[in-house]
Amino acid sequence: MTNSVELGELKLPNPLMLASGTWGFGETLPRKILSSVGALVTKGLSLEPRTGNPPPRLSETPCGLVNSIGLENPGFEVFRNRILPRLLALGPPVIVNIFGESEDDFFRLAEGLAETGIAGLEVNISCPNVKKGGIAFARDPEGVFRLVRGLTSVWERFFSVKLSPVGPVEEVALAAEEAGARALTCANTYPAMTVDLSRGTPRLHLGGLSGPAIKPLTLRLVYELSRKVKIPIIASGGIMSARDALEYLSVGARAFQVGTAILIDPEAPRNILSELDVALKDR
Amino acid sequence: MTNSVELGELKLPNPLMLASGTWGFGETLPRKILSSVGALVTKGLSLEPRTGNPPPRLSETPCGLVNSIGLENPGFEVFRNRILPRLLALGPPVIVNIFGESEDDFFRLAEGLAETGIAGLEVNISCPNVKKGGIAFARDPEGVFRLVRGLTSVWERFFSVKLSPVGPVEEVALAAEEAGARALTCANTYPAMTVDLSRGTPRLHLGGLSGPAIKPLTLRLVYELSRKVKIPIIASGGIMSARDALEYLSVGARAFQVGTAILIDPEAPRNILSELDVALKDR
Amino acid sequence: MIGARVVSQREVSPGYFLLKLEAPEIAHQARPGQFVKITAWEGRDPLLPRPFSIHEVKDSHLWILYQRRGLGTKLLSKIHRGETVWLSGPFGRPFPLPEEGSVWLVAGGVGVAPFFFYAGVLRTHNIPFRFFYGARSKGDLLRLKHLQSLGKLRIATEDGSLGYQGFVTDLIKVQLEQEDRPKMMVACGPPGMLSAVGQIGEAYGIPTYLSLEAFMACGQGLCLGCVVQRRRGGYLRVCLEGPAVDSREVALDKLS
Amino acid sequence: MIGARVVSQREVSPGYFLLKLEAPEIAHQARPGQFVKITAWEGRDPLLPRPFSIHEVKDSHLWILYQRRGLGTKLLSKIHRGETVWLSGPFGRPFPLPEEGSVWLVAGGVGVAPFFFYAGVLRTHNIPFRFFYGARSKGDLLRLKHLQSLGKLRIATEDGSLGYQGFVTDLIKVQLEQEDRPKMMVACGPPGMLSAVGQIGEAYGIPTYLSLEAFMACGQGLCLGCVVQRRRGGYLRVCLEGPAVDSREVALDKLS
């Protein structure tokens, strides 16, 4: 089996995680797909339920997918009471991806999740901070420092800060590390848009780009950041095959996430893991 | 024929330009390909000759191309004396793409080109500023302001500032506009990398990503910037077809450049122009 | 995804293809109204598999009836017999089977695809049904001979080249005034047609199921990408709560 | 790019294909040593056309002999006769034709591809030549029968399963000591072999041309992407100053 991996205090059976937002809460996936992976990172969770964005929520680009789901989720209460118990029973460590509109939202979510048996948090900072006039947390290294520092006092275990790939990424990464983040997830989707000209008036779709198209960009980011920070980096961006994963591992990532590939084929994580086994044995 | 286009004082026969660095200096292209376009933007020119980077200079990604040519060029003297006369004889307006390692380099290039009959300059700010410790001009909005303001006193005609798509793009765009840029070229390639695992040790290739993969990203950038600045925007990023060009025009670009598509097929600009004619007539 | 051998493929009308695949696992599970996702190319452009209704099923084979539209269907149309495509599914809720009374199937264009399978199953269950099929013109009606053998069929063409002249929705309005009304209607076709059928169903108090289309990524409830607006607020996922949904569930004016 | 009809394609050895295309414009212009770029897929992945030596030319047809390596050649190998691929070229400098004296052609593996065309033209010009061809093993020697009919051929296999046992470069060293030396050598094959042939040519004072490979985008001098290091500093573009370059021009230790 592919070696286990340590992300600070968090030990994973293997370096493959299911990326946030790309496997629902596992309701419609066979158990065998979910139980073999290194960790499950949940869909983004907010305190209150969110209905998400109106359609269209998806469009396709050359080798890429643009999504604007709008962080639809059932909110903390439903998640903790109805969803989390089932996820925890699956086996792999569960990492809960959280987001909020203010620092306080994050703190309250972390407190609420403290006694639930989850393995850690992934802190999504790509969302807008309403107190800062809607500027994303990820645009504001000092804000990220305060957010992360604040979190460390309510959440003492493993958590990763999920970076946005745009904005002052390096400054944000360093701020998160200095403030006490245990790992960085590098990175979220890229601001993108598509235009559908096939209708009378052009239909614009704004969202985040994922998939193979972004791999060379996020790979570069992981490479650069791994030379700047000491905490482990979890790579996320366009990983479709074991080779993609190995590329990330070879430039400094400690673990990696599979996202869009699951949407194309939920068997992808299992295939990647078994190919990875073979490749690592060959070395 | 596709309508002529005005970029401030510069009038082009049509909105299609050949992007910098993707058609050599036209030596190996049939004249008919060069003479039908709206403008020719030359390969990046520096004061002194540059031999460029060692190989590998190219690698391929899903729907993208990574290049690290290293701005190889014959330098100002050779360009002005031996290349430019031939380019000017082709017909379309010639825009010279310039770069330097200091503000002064840019100013001297502009002065040297002042009496040559070129239609304008394209100012590449993605290059490192040695006086600022090698930080790219494009990372420093104040530096860009000074550079552009300085240019306006040695160069009184049309020039476009070619933005990098990373860094504080919006601030840089606003600084360039305020300092007197007549247009913005949006945008250059994206910092990217590939890893070749097929050899014994991984071979890393760092460079700039172009081609269809980046289209949704640069489209979004053009869309956002066209809502922020009043000067015209020239789009550059992944335009392979008339439909791609129309998408950019529909989100606010005034003109557009074709780059990587030329490398795949030098007939691409002519095909795009004729398809554009048809599409615009259909409207 | 599983590899499925292409048993045959032919162009049944210009731009419309009938594809026969060998896929025992999926064929045995499939029920009418469900769909599969197909990848018929190497490389990552197009990135996403394409969703297609299951047109017919027999033993270990399934058929897809599809229109060539963009790159994905163009590539699919170039696949030869003996080659392999990648398949996953079946996904989505099957069409409902009424406990009693008759069903009207209302199809527009290539929306007729899932009804061949459905009609066969309705027949097996002895559920009476009528078939209404509209298209622009006679030439756009697909697999007409086969369709006629399936059961009672009424045709509408916009240009009057065959059957009733006008929209299929006008035709069913006429029929609803003339005949015993069905216990249920199931419609598949372009969004404009679907919302018209939905309105008719509600006006006549007939439970009506609309087989919706939406751009899909996962096709199985993972990404929340294929939503349409729910009438009472919020969204429903076409791939999971659909593709056929009770017309009263969806905001008909928001279909597109 | 022009569309070229596939006249035939067959797998001449496991993983090696011989493709015949109808492309009058290119066939008429082509000269030995030049190459074409081929796109055999829709969609943008792979993004770039792939470069291939012109293997043979006759009338309005040209042949490509290629090895299936990654996605591009996999897709090319799936093209059927009657289908169309996209072609551009011919690109690059032709192999030199010596004014007097003989030429030795030195091929390694699939590097033999351009020499069929070259041998034919040498024959037409009554230029004497000898052919040296090395591969790992007997089974890796491509189109051997046809090759034997072209002229004087010496084989080297690493495992000794046919001809001289060892590298083709060892074979030519042996031959250079035994025979009249040629006026020129032209070599095509893997980088290690090329640099060895270059060293031999220089040691014996024989002008030697090495047909280089480099990852290419434009194939025609536009992007400056396909460079190799020049011995006297700076770079040369394989697509324009090559693919075959005088060995003394290139930094042999930098080939890869």
Ligand SMILES: Cc1cc2nc3c(=O)[nH]c(=O)nc-3n(C[C@H](O)[C@H](O)[C@H](O)COP(=O)(O)OP(=O)(O)OC[C@H]3O[C@@H](n4cnc5c(N)ncnc54)[C@H](O)[C@@H]3O)c2cc1C
């Ligand atoms: C549940 C379902 C069942 C379907 N059944 C059939 C069928 O039986 N026969 C048939 O001909 N067509 C069917 N379609 C439509 C079919 O999926 C599209 O025609 C196909 O995806 C177009 O792909 P393309 O690459 O050829 O075209 P593109 O160039 O990608 O797009 C052409 C058009 O197809 C739409 N489309 C593209 N991708 C998708 C996608 N992943 N999901 C939904 N729509 C998309 C686009 O919005 C656009 O309007 C079905 C769609 C859905 C959602």
Ligand SMILES: Cc1cc2nc3c(=O)[nH]c(=O)nc-3n(C[C@H](O)[C@H](O)[C@H](O)COP(=O)(O)OP(=O)(O)OC[C@H]3O[C@@H](n4cnc5c(N)ncnc54)[C@H](O)[C@@H]3O)c2cc1C
């Ligand atoms: C001038 C020239 C002539 C050639 N002639 C022949 C020939 O006659 N027969 C033959 O079998 N092969 C020939 N090649 C090599 C051929 O171009 C590659 O095998 C092919 O491009 C591989 O593409 P792929 O998508 O299958 O593999 P990839 O998965 O893309 O790559 C596999 C290997 O091929 C190399 N390669 C990929 N793309 C290119 C490219 N655009 N240019 C150069 N190398 C590339 C990669 O570096 C890698 O090592 C020639 C190459 C050049 C430059």
Ligand SMILES: Cc1cc2nc3c(=O)[nH]c(=O)nc-3n(C[C@H](O)[C@H](O)[C@H](O)COP(=O)(O)O)c2cc1C
């Ligand atoms: C449909 C979809 C929904 C996503 N939802 C979330 C989310 O809720 N929270 C989050 O942090 N990232 C979310 N992401 C980003 C992914 O977790 C992942 O970081 C990104 O897609 C890049 O990886 P990939 O190319 O492997 O998909 C989402 C991505 C997709 C495609």
Ligand SMILES: Cc1cc2nc3c(=O)[nH]c(=O)nc-3n(C[C@H](O)[C@H](O)[C@H](O)COP(=O)(O)O)c2cc1C
């Ligand atoms: C091989 C290559 C060389 C380039 N050289 C330059 C250059 O010298 N100066 C510059 O400003 N941009 C250069 N570019 C960027 C292009 O001009 C263009 O802005 C970019 O590639 C995005 O457009 P595309 O996707 O259409 O190629 C180069 C791009 C490529 C692919």
Ligand code: FES
């Ligand atoms: S397509 Fe992913 S939820 Fe429906």
Ligand code: FES
């Ligand atoms: S491949 Fe572009 S210059 Fe040689």
